[in-house]
Amino acid sequence: MGVFPRRRLAVALVAATALLATAGCAGDDEPAENGQITLTVDVFSQFGYEELYKEYMASHPNVKIVERGTGTNLDDYSPKLTQWLAAGKGAGDVVAIEEGLMVEYKANPDNFVNLLDHGAAELKGNFMEWKWNQGLSADGKKLIGLGTDVGGMAMCYRKDLFAKAGLPTDRDAVSKLWPTWQDYIRVGEQFTAKKTGASFLDAATNTFNTIVLQTAGNAQGYHYYDTSDNLVVDSNPAVRQAWDTTMDIIDSGLSGKYGSWSEEWVSAFKQAKFATIACPAWMTGVIEGNAGPDAKGKWDIARVPGNGGNWGGSHLAVPKQSKHRDEAIELVKFLTSAKGQIGAFKAKGPLPSSPQALADPAIVDAKNAYFSDAPVGQIFGAGAKTLKPVYMGPKNQAVRTEVENAVRTVELGQRTPDQGWTDAVTNAKKAAAK
Amino acid sequence: MALQLDARPPVAPAPRTARPPRGIRLSRLDQKYSPYLYIAPFFLLFGVFGVYPLIYTLWVSLHDWDLLGSDHPFVGLDNYTRLMADTDFWHAVVNTLGIFVISTIPQLLAALWLANLLNRQLRARTTFRMAVLIPNITSTAAVAIVFGVLFGREFGMVNWLLDLVGVDAIDWKSNRFASWVAISAMVDWRWTGYNALIFLAAMQAIPRDLYESAAIDGANRTRQFWSITVPLLKPTIIFTVIVSTIGGLQLFTEPRLFHSGTNPIRGGPLRESQTVTMYMFENAFAPHYNFGYGSAVAWLLFALIAVVAAVNVLLLRRLGGGRPKGGPR
Numbered sequence: 001m002g003v004f005p006r007r008r009l010a011v012a013l014v015a016a017t018a019l020l021a022t023a024g025c026a027g028d029d030e031p032a033e034n035g036q037i038t039l040t041v042d043v044f045s046q047f048g049y050e051e052l053y054k055e056y057m058a059s060h061p062n063v064k065i066v067e068r069g070t071g072t073n074l075d076d077y078s079p080k081l082t083q084w085l086a087a088g089k090g091a092g093d094v095v096a097i098e099e100g101l102m103v104e105y106k107a108n109p110d111n112f113v114n115l116l117d118h119g120a121a122e123l124k125g126n127f128m129e130w131k132w133n134q135g136l137s138a139d140g141k142k143l144i145g146l147g148t149d150v151g152g153m154a155m156c157y158r159k160d161l162f163a164k165a166g167l168p169t170d171r172d173a174v175s176k177l178w179p180t181w182q183d184y185i186r187v188g189e190q191f192t193a194k195k196t197g198a199s200f201l202d203a204a205t206n207t208f209n210t211i212v213l214q215t216a217g218n219a220q221g222y223h224y225y226d227t228s229d230n231l232v233v234d235s236n237p238a239v240r241q242a243w244d245t246t247m248d249i250i251d252s253g254l255s256g257k258y259g260s261w262s263e264e265w266v267s268a269f270k271q272a273k274f275a276t277i278a279c280p281a282w283m284t285g286v287i288e289g290n291a292g293p294d295a296k297g298k299w300d301i302a303r304v305p306g307n308g309g310n311w312g313g314s315h316l317a318v319p320k321q322s323k324h325r326d327e328a329i330e331l332v333k334f335l336t337s338a339k340g341q342i343g344a345f346k347a348k349g350p351l352p353s354s355p356q357a358l359a360d361p362a363i364v365d366a367k368n369a370y371f372s373d374a375p376v377g378q379i380f381g382a383g384a385k386t387l388k389p390v391y392m393g394p395k396n397q398a399v400r401t402e403v404e405n406a407v408r409t410v411e412l413g414q415r416t417p418d419q420g421w422t423d424a425v426t427n428a429k430k431a432a433a434k
Numbered sequence: 435m436a437l438q439l440d441a442r443p444p445v446a447p448a449p450r451t452a453r454p455p456r457g458i459r460l461s462r463l464d465q466k467y468s469p470y471l472y473i474a475p476f477f478l479l480f481g482v483f484g485v486y487p488l489i490y491t492l493w494v495s496l497h498d499w500d501l502l503g504s505d506h507p508f509v510g511l512d513n514y515t516r517l518m519a520d521t522d523f524w525h526a527v528v529n530t531l532g533i534f535v536i537s538t539i540p541q542l543l544a545a546l547w548l549a550n551l552l553n554r555q556l557r558a559r560t561t562f563r564m565a566v567l568i569p570n571i572t573s574t575a576a577v578a579i580v581f582g583v584l585f586g587r588e589f590g591m592v593n594w595l596l597d598l599v600g601v602d603a604i605d606w607k608s609n610r611f612a613s614w615v616a617i618s619a620m621v622d623w624r625w626t627g628y629n630a631l632i633f634l635a636a637m638q639a640i641p642r643d644l645y646e647s648a649a650i651d652g653a654n655r656t657r658q659f660w661s662i663t664v665p666l667l668k669p670t671i672i673f674t675v676i677v678s679t680i681g682g683l684q685l686f687t688e689p690r691l692f693h694s695g696t697n698p699i700r701g702g703p704l705r706e707s708q709t710v711t712m713y714m715f716e717n718a719f720a721p722h723y724n725f726g727y728g729s730a731v732a733w734l735l736f737a738l739i740a741v742v743a744a745v746n747v748l749l750l751r752r753l754g755g756g757r758p759k760g761g762p763r
Binding site: 073075078079082083085086104105107108110111205257258259260261262263264265267268271273395397398401404405408409412414431434 | 501502503504582583586587588589605607608693694695696697698699700703704717719720721722723724725727
């Protein structure tokens with residue numbers, strides 16, 4: 001008897017090991033505890049929803065909300081979202097989609113719940129028309145996302161550095177300094193001549209993106225792709241004009257060359273290494289986070305040079321893979337309502353895409369204490385209603401990456417402006433073909 | 435000698451004793467099949483996580499496979515033909531090989547030297563031996579982020595130190611060779627101690643009497659090292675070289691986290707330190723989401739590793755002139 005049971009035991013052990021190994025990857029279904037469900041919300045950067053969640057959970061005791069991805073880069077977030085969608089598993093019940101990537105997700109609308117099937121049509125009046133249309137599929141039959149914010153443009157600046165360079169610090173006076181980008185460059189040259197130890201702006205790439213969106217918005221309403229989805233990087237005068245202006249900025253030595261969103265960029269905020277940064281509404285939250293509480297009251301917000309423009313802004317969508325679609329749709333409607341958008345604006349500054357919210361006293365009278373009590377509601381809100389959106393084509397993100405990289409190589413002195421432009425066009429075409 | 439990479443446990447002969455008939459039948463079955471069961475877990479896992487993904491990747495690489503798309507048309511070898519003509523791909527191959535060479539060679543030499551030191555009679559020997567392994571148990575991500583900051587252009591400590599001795603600041607992240615050096619430093623910091631311990635284990639298996647007789651014959655430490663230690667370590671050196679080749683050519687975390695900001699997957703504005711795995715990721719995932727093309731990159735990387743590993747082994751075999759003869763054991 002001695003040998004036999006032991007062997008059987010060994011066989012059983014091996015089998016059990018194999019079983020365990022295969023079972024290791026089996027489901028992670030959430031257990032439903034007495035009807036309570038958990039809704040996961042996937043975001044990037046700062047959406048400012050914490051207080052809104054609390055309110056929602058108080059009125060919906062069966063719902064628990066968990067937010068993931070707060071503070072992450074869009075570049076880290078969007079590949080993950082795409083992988084979750086491709087795998088059919090892993091995405092949150094509510095996911096944020098940035099406008100530049102919307103067009104890619106819209107190309108396969110079946111990954112998402114069609115919100116038009118869930119009574120979203122009646123909400124149309126809550127959004128600026130173009131914002132609503134951005135979430136709509138090409139045939140107009142499917143709505144995959146409801147708008148959250150728009151990226152109305154301004155120019156944020158550090159008052160202490162301006163004072164050091166002998167420039168005015170009052171926001172109205174500063175706004176008058178730069179009606180155009182050429183004026184902005186001239187002010188930058190004055191600033192640089194004073195040798196404050198800081199650069200005039202953070203990185204040419206962010207500024208380029210601001211200028212190109214503004215120029216394109218004021219012209220044909222498209223930049224890298226025309227509205228028939230042809231790549232027009234090399235033939236669109238708006239792109240070339242923005243490129244040339246950016247080259248002037250680089251030529252004048254205004255850029256601190258802190259690669260945007262890099263660790264050096266964050267350090268440069270902390271150490272007050274640059275005086276101005278192109279500032280869409282959502283950027284105010286980023287600045288506050290990067291520059292930290294010590295810089296409170298040292299920043300202020302002025303008009304953007306040139307005329308208006310929009311950079312960024314997002315939608316909220318519900319992936320089809322969500323197990324709690326109905327509850328998730330309700331949450332999306334709540335967060336994108338005028339009330340939800342006002343709440344987010346108060347928390348982290350993203351500018352509402354709802355005309356009702358923009359007209360609300362809570363926005364109109366809003367001041368941002370971090371930015372020396374700047375009337376952010378008026379600064380950003382004024383341009384928002386007349387905002388001219390820019391059309392984004394199918395490979396917008398990949399093409400934008402190539403063009404901005406070309407700007408970066410010139411900024412770092414690795415390429416001349418002419419070589420950089422050739423690179424931008426060649427690489428953009430290559431990226432669009434991939 | 436004691437160092438066998440393919441050492442097999444001795445097979446113990448089964449005890450042949452008289453048993454009741456039922457037992458004999460079961461025991462025969464047992465003897466015939468249970469060995470397969472014993473090795474099954476490895477092959478099951480290898481099948482699920484090794485073979486299946488490999489074959490599936492090959493399948494995907496023959497298609498125009500948009501990660502989110504629902505149609506995946508078959509395109510044959512189209513992805514491979516395009517890849518062969520893709521200058522960015524070959525650029526990444528050169529980066530990978532460059533980083534591999536300037537990280538692996540100093541690393542293995544340093545490991546050998548370190549192992550030799552640790553093999554001597556030292557005070558607190560175990561402490562030192564454990565200490566060299568500490569970098570290896572630190573999270574790669576943490577290492578890469580810290581090194582990324584150390585090698586910063588403006589606020590980095592390395593440039594600050596260079597400045598103290600009067601050297602101009604180097605833009606470690608957008609200078610091709612400088613970024614290779616910085617990444618190699620990370621790799622070496624992490625893996626030198628690990629290889630040193632492997633060498634040390636092998637060194638301790640070398641019979642001491644060889645050294646004693648060499649010493650009697652008047653060979654000094656250096657001579658002993660090159661004439662006894664190194665030749666007898668050859669199988670171990672081959673092992674570390676192959677493992678370093680596989681690891682080095684698949685380098686991802688260090689160069690990826692070395693760059694921060696927008697599009698870190700490019701490894702710098704001009705792809706200064708983009709490795710093949712990063713290029714694979716850039717194509718299969720953001721921003722291109724071209725899964726088919728990315729899979730083709732993965733297969734070419736596989737081929738590349740096989741070729742480089744084979745070349746390494748051949749070179750090393752040549753180096754010592756024939757197979758080393760084992761020790762007296």
